[in-house]
Amino acid sequence: MHEITETRISYHRGETAAEARIEAVLAAGSGRWAVVTDATPFHPVDAAWPDQPGDHGNLTVGDQVIPVVDTQIVTFRPADGAVSIGPEVTARRGDTEHVFAVAHLIVKHPDESWVGRTAQLTVDDHRRRWLSAAHTGCHLVAYAFNEATDELWSKETSRDSRGSRNFDAAALIDSRHDLGSSVDRYRLGKSLRRKGFDHARMLAGLDTYLARANDLLASWVAADAPVHLTGSSDSFTAERVWRCEISPVATMPCGGTHVSSLGQLRSIEIRAEYLESEKEMHLVAASQPR
Template sequence: MADTRVTFPQGSVQGTATVRQVVPLPDRRWGVICDRTPFHPLDHTWPDHPADLGVLAISGVPVPVTDCVIGAAPHDTGSLLLGDDIPVRRGAEDWDWHVVHVVTGDLDGVTPGDPVELAVDEERRRGLSAGHTACELVTLAINETFADSWRKPVPVDVRGRPDFDGAALTVSRIHPYGSRDDYRLGKSLRKKGFVTNDLAVRLPERAEQITTLMTGWVEADLPVWVDAPVEELTARRTWNCALPDGTVTVPCGGTHVTSTGQLGTVTVTLDLDAEGSALSMTTALTAAGRTATP
């Protein structure tokens, strides 16, 4: 069975498709695989961007989608595995890769070949897309803000700034109209040359600098887009933003807004733990009357 084709990189929230497989799951749930879908699934290998939710209408009967995950089946057995149970890297050869729409209800009469209408929860998609775009930008902003905190040369990000985010990030989580990034400021980071001595004192100043950078990018209303050369789920996709000092491009499998102006008001806060070994950055948006909802 060929890989699921996905249309979410282009911003699609609706589509028509054909049911390929219906898989029984625990707790009276079902996994529905279609030939194509606008739904963005949770990527178990880097679960920063939550799954799209919405509705499938199978043969005209609406069924709520309560989760959406990646499934994979090896060619030799064809047995479908979901999420963390997949033992290989996404895109591994000799495996088929699918978007699995998790639904509840009675699907006993649904069979491969049945037509299906797919509709993503648009408000949730807007919020997550805004949160993800802001998350991509704020990691560039923290790198620039902390550029003077290094006493040794280190790898740089796509803008040529010392890559604090790449060196220290432990967890990133996106939610509607916001995100949270957690960083470890341990011995290994200090050995690489990151100076933490004055970090606690300068934390409010640093947060203000990051917020100012983000606000400038939002006010400039810069184009944002996702490049997806083909529709297969496992295809390499990139996020792009035309920043004033040059277009940046980074690998990314999520959904995004189409311009920075859609992010609205940005507030960035930094919090350091009592030991000074863990830093968290929270980004909150007020976009089109909506606010961050962790």
């Protein structure tokens, strides 16, 4: 294994192909191996907040084309050589004792001679487009529902980047994306009521609030607003900001992948499910790419 360096990424620019040098080949359990490269267009699932699944695609070394079945984060601790992959990763970005890299998981037993060689990396573009649509749609759903329910707050609280009081930040407990869809889970308990949000009134008029949010989403998609993902560098751990040019502008920290404009979406529509026993509401969004 060569020294593992922090991966340079290009998926934040929408790229789906790159050439890179193989730095390590690691056993990853369950009959899988992790191929670590110095650069990649593949987006990995984040162990700390696994909202967007890892990319799939192909890794080509010489005349061998090997399917990549998942993409995960790997950390390397130079002090003792400790390596963690995927769910084993406990270090957080900014931890100077660890190097963060991207691992391409394969099921074909690798050749150790790959280390140091050049590989061609190609992401499954169809899958990426559907995941990007889901991730962009998920962000916009949060802003639309914040605006639609702003009147339900009796106390001042944090506001989102567009100025609406932030129900999403106050109540969100989990977010997951799939191909063209997302599910956000919100806790509607006593702590939210103490913060000043009238969730009983929201549930009583839920169809109205969903209709308001869906009207906003439809208007934003029709306006074909540009979407940007910016960062200070191409280093994997560099902070990145998602920005959508709706009015007012929406911005939030994000390390996922996205469409480049809302015109690349056919629609974003949400529905809600309320789990009385769990005191949870789920917002389910369908975000269809063109």
